[in-house]
Amino acid sequence: MKNLVTILFLSCTVYLSAQETGSIVGKLTDKEYNDEPLAFANVLIKGTTKGATSDFDGLYEIGNLEPGTYVVVISYLGYETVEIPNVTIEAGKVTTINVPMSASEGVSLDEVVVTTVARKDSEVALLLDQKRAVEIKTTIGAEELTRKGVGDVATAVSKVTGVSKQEGSGDVYVRGLGDRYNVTTLNGLPLPSNDPSKKNIDLGIFGTSIVESIGIDKTFNVQNYGDFAGANIDILSRNYSGSGLLEVSLSSGVNTLVVGEQFYLNDGPTYSGFYDINAPAFPLNNYNFTTSWDRSEVNSPTNIGGSLKIGKTFNIGEKAKLNFFGVGSFSNGYEYREGINRGGVNIGTALANSEYDYIGFKYNTNTTAMANIGLISEKHSLKYNTLYLNTTTQRQDEFTGIIDREDDAADGGGFIQRATFERNILIVNQLLGNHKLGDQVEADWGVSYNMLINKVPNRRQNTLVPSINGVPESAKSFEFVSAASDNHRYFQDLDENELAANASLSYNFKVNEDDGFDGKLTLGYSGRFKDVEFYATQYNFRIRRGSGINQPLINDIRNIDGYFNQENLNAGLYSIETFRGNAGFGGALIPQYYTGNQEVNAGYVSLSYKLNPKFTMLAGVRGENITQSINWSTVIQGEGDNSLSTFEVLPSLSLKYEVTEKANLRFAGSKTYTLPQFKERAPFLFQEEVNQDTFGNPNLQNSVNYNADVRWEFFPTASEVVSLTAFGRYILDPINKITVASAANDVSWANTGDNAIALGAELEIRKQLFETEKEMPNTILKKGMSFGANFSYLNTNQKLDPTKIAEETTFTVRPTFTETGLSGASDFIANGDITYNFDIKENSNIQTTLAYNYFSDRIFALGSEGRGNLVDKGVSTLDFISSFQVNDHISIGLNAKNLLNPTVTRYQDNAIGNIDPIFIERGVLEQEVDILTYKKGLDLKLSFAYKF
CATH class of the missing domain: 2.40.170.20 (TonB-dependent receptor, beta-barrel domain)
Known part of the structure; x- marks a missing residue:
């Protein structure tokens, strides 16, 4: 059975392939008013019909962009239009562009902050997801984990409301309910426990270096297994996309x-x-x-x-x-x-x-x-x-x-x-x-x-x-x-x-x-x-x-x-x-x-x-x-x-x-x-x-x-x-x-x-x-x-x-x-x-x-x-x-x-x-x-x- 599964995996790896799109997210601020969020500004991809409007928090998102290089144009009535050239979109990643807008002096490109990470890394993108999602969920990305100095998954999830870590272990309690009531998955698939006396794996053994994001669903979604009443904790493993890492x-x-x-x-x-x-x-x-x-x-x-x-x-x-x-x-x-x-x-x-x-x-x-x-x-x-x-x-x-x-x-x-x-x-x-x-x-x-x-x-x-x-x-x-x-x-x-x-x-x-x-x-x-x-x-x-x-x-x-x-x-x-x-x-x-x-x-x-x-x-x-x-x-x-x-x-x-x-x-x-x-x-x-x-x-x-x-x-x-x-x-x-x-x-x-x-x-x-x-x-x-x-x-x-x-x-x-x-x-x-x-x-x-x-x-x-x-x-x-x-x-x-x-x-x-x-x-x-x-x-x- 083990050999059969291994052969199946290798065969599929040879013959199948895949595609992903990228997206742009960001925050617009108003330099005229102490960098308060700028709502209702327009963000467009030059030469296309794709665009978005910033919300009350100055947040915007443009999704489903094919990989490539684009020019992003940001405009607001009475303010200088900002044109940002050579914005690279990578498959499966989110590019964050934060722009301070000004009416009087324009904006230097040095003031524009552009970063690209996997979507599930981005703190801004994940907060947008949480805000827009229908179900009640919380997601912690690698960007937030790095900012807060978190070293393992157990500590990461313990920062979520209603979650505590058991003393001396990586076992977690969600809303006061322990191991029996939770489910742990890796990329949406069930993850066995490393301890046969427990239902869930010790989350303390996962260093955050292998994590792209952690999703905590405290309410049931029919796509998840029904054996829980506390939370489904899903670890999304890190994927790399870049020129090289060592x-x-x-x-x-x-x-x-x-x-x-x-x-x-x-x-x-x-x-x-x-x-x-x-x-x-x-x-x-x-x-x-x-x-x-x-x-x-x-x-x-x-x-x-x-x-x-x-x-x-x-x-x-x-x-x-x-x-x-x-x-x-x-x-x-x-x-x-x-x-x-x-x-x-x-x-x-x-x-x-x-x-x-x-x-x-x-x-x-x-x-x-x-x-x-x-x-x-x-x-x-x-x-x-x-x-x-x-x-x-x-x-x-x-x-x-x-x-x-x-x-x-x-x-x-x-x-x-x-x-x-x-x-x-x-x-x-x-x-x-x-x-x-x-x-x-x-x-x-x-x-x-x-x-x-x-x-x-x-x-x-x-x-x-x-x-x-x-x-x-x-x-x-x-x-x-x-x-x-x-x-x-x-x-x-x-x-x-x-x-x-x-x-x-x-x-x-x-x-x-x-x-x-x-x-x-x-x-x-x-x-x-x-x-x-x-x-x-x-x-x-x-x-x-x-x-x-x-x-x-x-x-x-x-x-x-x-x-x-x-x-x-x-x-x-x-x-x-x-x-x-x-x-x-x-x-x-x-x-x-x-x-x-x-x-x-x-x-x-x-x-x-x-x-x-x-x-x-x-x-x-x-x-x-x-x-x-x-x-x-x-x-x-x-x-x-x-x-x-x-x-x-x-x-x-x-x-x-x-x-x-x-x-x-x-x-x-x-x-x-x-x-x-x-x-x-x-x-x-x-x-x-x-x-x-x-x-x-x-x-x-x-x-x-x-x-x-x-x-x-x-x-x-x-x-x-x-x-x-x-x-x-x-x-x-x-x-x-x-x-x-x-x-x-x-x-x-x-x-x-x-x-x-x-x-x-x-x-x-x-x-x-x-x-x-x-x-x-x-x-x-x-x-x-x-x-x-x-x-x-x-x-x-x-x-x-x-x-x-x-x-x-x-x-x-x-x-x-x-x-x-x-x-x-x-x-x-x-x-x-x-x-x-x-x-x-x-x-x-x-x-x-x-x-x-x-x-x-x-x-x-x-x-x-x-x-x-x-x-x-x-x-x-x-x-x-x-x-x-x-x-x-x-x-x-x-x-x-x-x-x-x-x-x-x-x-x-x-x-x-x-x-x-x-x-x-x-x-x-x-x-x-x-x-x-x-x-x-x-x-x-x-x-x-x-x-x-």
Whole structure:
């Protein structure tokens, strides 16, 4: 299958070609009135009938221009006419021409600012698109990302109203709703997650150097997949068009908690992250493991990064072009954490069943390679994109304290050491086509083949307890460790393969006075076909007891290899077994597994129509047939299978009314759904964290969402916007993460009730605080400061149904509350940034950005059995980003992330209000108890880039 798709891609690349037009946008200002916007000026292409009139903001746009060189003429009654020669229009790009008009002295061509970038790069063009679009959307282009000093996609989208970034990751929350409710696409095609426990890819791994623009649709459009209620985040990959690009960048930095400290990681994994190891042959009969149980010291834990970007355009004949862009990068990062880690809290005493002092060492790597090839000719376009990601996380975690108040190390003195290495390999291949079939008909299509490989090779955990009960300071021993799985080595492999395709045919009708069209009818198809295979084997080291067995004392907890070795195996001090059995059982080495298949076939029709000059409608309906099947074989559940099948009819309606030239009123309504993930439905026990296991619920069903949005937006100037949005979600069969009865904080997933309601509001303000210009002999130097802030409030409520949960789950759990909020939802989100930019000289400038983000407390998992909800405490973050463009070739950057360095806290909430009456008699948790706390430190980075 992989070879077939590759051959198909290469064949299409050889035989197909494409064409794009360019456009001109810009802003006209009035020199007679302090450079205020100049409305109703005429902009014409000399020798043609193409032209435009500037609006109240001085903005204009002339589109659908064939590539070539033109003369642009700008005129206004009583003002000098400006004629701009030799304006070059490039295919697929937008040329920005900003002109200050004057009545008395005319305009020198030196005052006219002309720049050419890809349309999705241009901040002016994107603001025009947002202003004119029917649907509610926000797009951030590369020009804005550069101006604000943004380095990755997660940070970029977190600047959008109602979007926050999860602390310590690139996961984003839209309007307070987390991973489950969002969709991530690349060039309109689905993008798999690099983490099998998440629905969406970590946006932090995408550097903005590969991005042309990022579109955030918070309302449903029938051309998008219906599995979302938060947002569709579409990354448009960068395409190059120019004479040539070669840029090298290097960076180095440190984390303040790591500097000057001894740092430890696992034995085995490599610095680069390209590491894998398989279980040894005959692992139950002999001790054949070659990696050490003990930690390994790291010298000079310094963060580094580097990237190489190349681009080139080749002319093929007179009208065809071949564009190429490629980027390769590597980066790493060291982190240190120190705090507390607690297990499930006992009702009445408010004491955790386990309680540790915790230290953790963490090392991440990210290797990215991406290439785009675009073939452009007169009437067709073809683009091939390929992306390779190799991301790794290595953790060395150590826990000291009470392992179990009723059993192991009940008075303290227990020690657990866990070494984990996880590797994710993501490969994306895409082929995209666009065809102009005359003036009124256009065809778009795309196909992608994605592969995800997730490996956890040789996770290791060992557990020691005091040799004398009740004496924490006594020498350690394995003898009194109760469970064989407390000392183990674990191997996991997961493979996902997904084929996806989009195709649409659009017909434009009803020509208007601007030679455009007031109506557009689109028919389309989308399909996703995913297969998943998960296999895992854990080798448990069972400590043997009894007459004749003398377990030694462990005086050095850093020398576990001195105990787990061939000599002590031969002496009978321990045995090696899997969850299925020991060497005497024939099927002991058969992995536990689950396999799954998911198919989505969808067809849609949409109609965009301008009812009158002020009122535009976009209506459509999408039908999706979804099947998701899963098979498993585990020790606890045995062998089994389950399937989910549904057909969803998903209508949508968007309305836009132009109240004035500067203000719009919008409405959007739709129906969508939320699909559970394979991991959430697989009845497999995942022991990914000490003190917290997760396991799936095979009876989990999809949710159905009814969505409504109303927005008022006002554009005071070309670079400013004020908007206010009210929105609501009505969710049937909401899916929530919920804690289950256990000594730890084990969680699973369930449809926790019949419905949930989410109501909220958003406010966005983008303001240019000041901007000045200084004329120089050969250029105009600018100085300015801009400010952006957005706020989002969300209130969620759901009535929990213990009977429904009992009937639709395979585990025993009763929610503590009768009503509560949705898991993963924050009530309040605030984002703010202030950017200062000034030009030192031609092609030399400094930009600095101070960016702030806050999200309020969000429920991690719903509480049960009298315990409150597990809640992630609200966090404020503050970042400083600066860049210095020295000249055409050299740029320098200085970043300081997480300046406030807040304490990250997860706590068990108290059970007050809306309590299930059954727990009033049994007792409830009446106070908050911190479950997990740590700090991340400040990340400081210095970067250098050279463009040849």
